[in-house]
Amino acid sequence: MMQFSCLIRKLLFMHPPENLLSDWRQRALQLQTEIRKAVVGLDDPVHKVIVAIFARGHVMLEGDVGVGKTTLLRTVAHTLGGAYERIEGTIDLLPNDLIYHTYIDTDGKPRVDPGPLLKHGDALSIFFFNEVNRARPQVHSLLLRVMAERSVSAFNRTYSFPHLQVFADRNRVEKEETFEMPSAARDRFLMELRIELPDDPELRTALMFDPRFHYVDELIAQLEAGVVPYREIDTAARLIQEQVRASAALQRYALSLWQATWKPGDFGVRLDDVDMEELIAAGASARGMSMLLRAARVQAWLEGRNYLIPEDLQSLFHEVVGHRIFLKPVYELQREQLIPRLTQAILDRVAAP
Numbered sequence: 001m002m003q004f005s006c007l008i009r010k011l012l013f014m015h016p017p018e019n020l021l022s023d024w025r026q027r028a029l030q031l032q033t034e035i036r037k038a039v040v041g042l043d044d045p046v047h048k049v050i051v052a053i054f055a056r057g058h059v060m061l062e063g064d065v066g067v068g069k070t071t072l073l074r075t076v077a078h079t080l081g082g083a084y085e086r087i088e089g090t091i092d093l094l095p096n097d098l099i100y101h102t103y104i105d106t107d108g109k110p111r112v113d114p115g116p117l118l119k120h121g122d123a124l125s126i127f128f129f130n131e132v133n134r135a136r137p138q139v140h141s142l143l144l145r146v147m148a149e150r151s152v153s154a155f156n157r158t159y160s161f162p163h164l165q166v167f168a169d170r171n172r173v174e175k176e177e178t179f180e181m182p183s184a185a186r187d188r189f190l191m192e193l194r195i196e197l198p199d200d201p202e203l204r205t206a207l208m209f210d211p212r213f214h215y216v217d218e219l220i221a222q223l224e225a226g227v228v229p230y231r232e233i234d235t236a237a238r239l240i241q242e243q244v245r246a247s248a249a250l251q252r253y254a255l256s257l258w259q260a261t262w263k264p265g266d267f268g269v270r271l272d273d274v275d276m277e278e279l280i281a282a283g284a285s286a287r288g289m290s291m292l293l294r295a296a297r298v299q300a301w302l303e304g305r306n307y308l309i310p311e312d313l314q315s316l317f318h319e320v321v322g323h324r325i326f327l328k329p330v331y332e333l334q335r336e337q338l339i340p341r342l343t344q345a346i347l348d349r350v351a352a353p
Helices: 002-014 017-038 043-055 069-080 137-149 201-209 216-221 230-243 248-262 286-302 310-324 335-349
Strands: 059-062 083-088 100-104 110-114 124-130 151-154 157-160 165-169 191-194 280-282
Touching (some): 017 043, 017 230, 017 286, 043 069, 043 286, 069 083, 069 124, 137 151, 137 165, 248 286, 248 335, 310 335
Parallel strands (some): 059 165, 059 191, 083 124
């Protein structure tokens, strides 16, 4: 930590913070442009993934099969220059399967090789857990530790992944033999991001008929690698949080949004056919609102500002806060329909400065 602080002071002495952040912003926008060359029709999700990268947060991806989630993450890893690993959630997956792999070699001897978490050491940048709800809670527990601490213990030592970001998705169609992550666990994700097929007929036609989209490996290989070096992102992320300011009025607005997630009725929020007194079990956590402000600062920076405005919070409110609002059991089964309506109603009713 002391070495990192010395590095920051040296950088600030040589280059003022505003110049450093301006340079980093240009690289971030170049990163976004490069990703969009391979991932078409997903401009908003790509932008929010960039926000998550510089906010240093993990992301739960929501979407049907074959909408481009894996291509998106492989492209992100390539353009960051870091290692990418993916694991499939299955009912028989064990926590140790993420750490090591045991097998019998050709000589009939037992062997132990590093699993997906350990294979690349501290070069691991993007870890994708596909169909996380097919894995058992014991696996979820290990994943949550990796997300929270960016480390794991194995073979009598601790392995660190300082540059790691975890992405996961859930199987939303087949519910047999699935284990949903509890709400408290989902709170560890910075945002839950919806990935959907583009509506534009021309883009859909291109995805079907343009041969370059049929060969994903070649498509990604043509992109510039290491546009934003993954080992340097923490430096930029810290500067963004330190340099982007929040006015007193903006802070009051954020606090009102937070209060509205707990007591929406106090702000005049009403939903048709919903008893507002029986809707909310718990609102957003302190960690969740802190993450909203963290992501909003990145959004402001990407827009070329060193101060927050209400639109920065509003543009990320659904993705960052929605999964952190807990409904009472009578309404929980309607969650997918109610939460978007609720978060939008909160934004509509809470007065912005």
